[in-house]
Amino acid sequence: MLKPEKMQRVRLIALRSIATELISELHHLGMVEIQRFQAEGFETGRTVEDYDRISSNLVRIRSIKSMLGLSGQYAPDVEMALEKALRFAEDFHIEDELRRKHAALEKANTEIESLQAKLKDVERLSTFNFDFSKFHSSALSFAVGTVPLKNLPAVKEAIKKCSMCKFESAVSAKEAIIVLAHPIEDASPELALNRNGFVPMDISGFKTPTQSKSEFKARISVLDKEADAIKKEIAAMAVKYKEKVLTIDRILTSWSERALVTKELGFGNKALILEGWIKAKDYASLQSTLETKFSGKANLEKIPPKGEAPVILNNPPATYPFQFLVELFSLPKADEIDPTIILLISVPIIYGMMMGDVIYGIASFFIANWMMKKFKKGGLGYGASSLWRFSAIAGIIFGIIFNEWGGFSLYELLEHFQEWGFFNLAAMGISGPIYAGFSRSHETALLIGITILLGLVQVAFGFFLGALNAWEHDRKHAIAKLSWIFIEFGGALIVCAMFINLLPTEPYLTVGGAIFGIALLAMLATEGPIGILELPSLLGNVLSYARIAAVGLVGLLLAELINANFVPHPEQGIVYALIMLPILVLLHLFNMGLAMFECIVQGGRLNLVEFFGKFYHGGGRAFAPFSMNVKK
Numbered sequence: 001m002l003k004p005e006k007m008q009r010v011r012l013i014a015l016r017s018i019a020t021e022l023i024s025e026l027h028h029l030g031m032v033e034i035q036r037f038q039a040e041g042f043e044t045g046r047t048v049e050d051y052d053r054i055s056s057n058l059v060r061i062r063s064i065k066s067m068l069g070l071s072g073q074y075a076p077d078v079e080m081a082l083e084k085a086l087r088f089a090e091d092f093h094i095e096d097e098l099r100r101k102h103a104a105l106e107k108a109n110t111e112i113e114s115l116q117a118k119l120k121d122v123e124r125l126s127t128f129n130f131d132f133s134k135f136h137s138s139a140l141s142f143a144v145g146t147v148p149l150k151n152l153p154a155v156k157e158a159i160k161k162c163s164m165c166k167f168e169s170a171v172s173a174k175e176a177i178i179v180l181a182h183p184i185e186d187a188s189p190e191l192a193l194n195r196n197g198f199v200p201m202d203i204s205g206f207k208t209p210t211q212s213k214s215e216f217k218a219r220i221s222v223l224d225k226e227a228d229a230i231k232k233e234i235a236a237m238a239v240k241y242k243e244k245v246l247t248i249d250r251i252l253t254s255w256s257e258r259a260l261v262t263k264e265l266g267f268g269n270k271a272l273i274l275e276g277w278i279k280a281k282d283y284a285s286l287q288s289t290l291e292t293k294f295s296g297k298a299n300l301e302k303i304p305p306k307g308e309a310p311v312i313l314n315n316p317p318a319t320y321p322f323q324f325l326v327e328l329f330s331l332p333k334a335d336e337i338d339p340t341i342i343l344l345i346s347v348p349i350i351y352g353m354m355m356g357d358v359i360y361g362i363a364s365f366f367i368a369n370w371m372m373k374k375f376k377k378g379g380l381g382y383g384a385s386s387l388w389r390f391s392a393i394a395g396i397i398f399g400i401i402f403n404e405w406g407g408f409s410l411y412e413l414l415e416h417f418q419e420w421g422f423f424n425l426a427a428m429g430i431s432g433p434i435y436a437g438f439s440r441s442h443e444t445a446l447l448i449g450i451t452i453l454l455g456l457v458q459v460a461f462g463f464f465l466g467a468l469n470a471w472e473h474d475r476k477h478a479i480a481k482l483s484w485i486f487i488e489f490g491g492a493l494i495v496c497a498m499f500i501n502l503l504p505t506e507p508y509l510t511v512g513g514a515i516f517g518i519a520l521l522a523m524l525a526t527e528g529p530i531g532i533l534e535l536p537s538l539l540g541n542v543l544s545y546a547r548i549a550a551v552g553l554v555g556l557l558l559a560e561l562i563n564a565n566f567v568p569h570p571e572q573g574i575v576y577a578l579i580m581l582p583i584l585v586l587l588h589l590f591n592m593g594l595a596m597f598e599c600i601v602q603g604g605r606l607n608l609v610e611f612f613g614k615f616y617h618g619g620g621r622a623f624a625p626f627s628m629n630v631k632k
Helices: 016-029 051-067 082-090 095-124 149-159 188-195 209-264 280-294 317-329 340-355 358-374 380-402 410-419 444-471 475-498 505-527 529-543 546-566 574-614
Strands: 007-015 033-035 140-148 166-172 175-183 271-279 298-302
Touching (some): 007 016, 007 280, 016 271, 033 209, 051 082, 051 209, 082 209, 140 149, 140 188, 149 166, 149 175, 317 380, 340 380, 340 574, 380 574, 444 529, 444 546, 444 574, 475 505, 505 529
Antiparallel strands (some): 007 298
């Protein structure tokens, strides 16, 4: 679990005569990530002869699938010989009928949209009792449209100058609707309209507003029925042909993938060769399957690694939220430590120490759980919500440790419920604080010390992991990582003995100085003088963990301030309580949201910057086997 799945590079040599059967079998097994093979005497980069037929039929079937509304649906894996599959696809033709139905549906929908727009214009013109179908004349020009309401006085003033003009207007929202008739030879009214932001309406087909409204609604009703009928016909076709379409799509997709993967193989006169990667634990199973299926016509062998091995993480399902975080950040390389299990511990601890409130933690848990149900499993939203939900549990645990319940201690919270008569603490045998807990507001110095100690431990552990990562291929770099642990440990002893009097000066100052000096020499010997420049950075990394205390204290102080000012008491009356309770809840929700955001951001920084930077490089490439698994 602390390392990605071990991978093995393999070479498969087989007779060319079994190429189709071999590729189909590998496709079903889904074990091998195939890489391009190139060698003198072998032809590469070619697809099977029928690839064009496969491709054109697949495009046509997917178009049918889309027109039937079956996109995103898939048939189970099914196998069929290539020639039979192509004949099966080529004998199936419903696309012309579907196109006619979709064209008719589009035409009806387009006309409906046009009529709905006209209906809106008719509604705007309803104050005018005109028959707009008569707005045509050899002597008059007509203008119907809108201008901004603020420009209406200017329009009226301009129209007054035209003695032969007929003008009416009506106000609607922030616009003025204008109807104007003027002599054709006089263009000044239309110029005045244009200067004032006139937008014309299309009144073609309009009669009186009442008649037009009735006619447009009647026509829309007819078109809606036509569109519904076409949709039902398409839906009936989808039911009738669904299984066939999805089956053909699945079969041709498989053959298309197989046709394309042949570009990665090397073909000789009588043999073919492929190379790739496989899980090391699957090697024996694949070898046995090939021997059984092809009776010595295909030979699998291990070959030395070449390039970066692909990566597949191997963690229990319960660690999904933290594996998601690793994958979101960057996959480890094949020889790197997989930090998933480490994050399973560090992320909740840091989040919980910052959140540290039972009620906020419970609310976080249920909000995150609700959000998980809203997202598709495997997506970004689902992964982030599952990570948040897991961390919320730590928030509840630390809330119990800190004895914080929405800014109260448990006893204080119960006392407020007792004030309102919900229960009697004395009758329950409770006469004082139920337990003390660790008070963050009263033990601030100790809290900061604990968080800095946590930083010392996590940063040192990061250096240790960095040494493990480097040990196999760069011992010098690994020793440098280990030396930083002792620099950190020696420096901590010096600070505790000399500056904060946490330890006796002797012998801890001498011991700390000796450890620090020897480790510093080891670091200089491995990293050179430039390593000295990293010393302030190390101090900054460790001190950064004090933000855990700072974020937690700010959230606590805000919660206490909200409670002090907005918690209602019985003597203030029920009306006051009904007013204050919603405000109290809203303010706590705001504080909780702020706390959640800070916990995620600051916790993410500590884990992914201060901690990951000591050992993690990432940049791994995900294992992508040649497989029939449908990518949904």
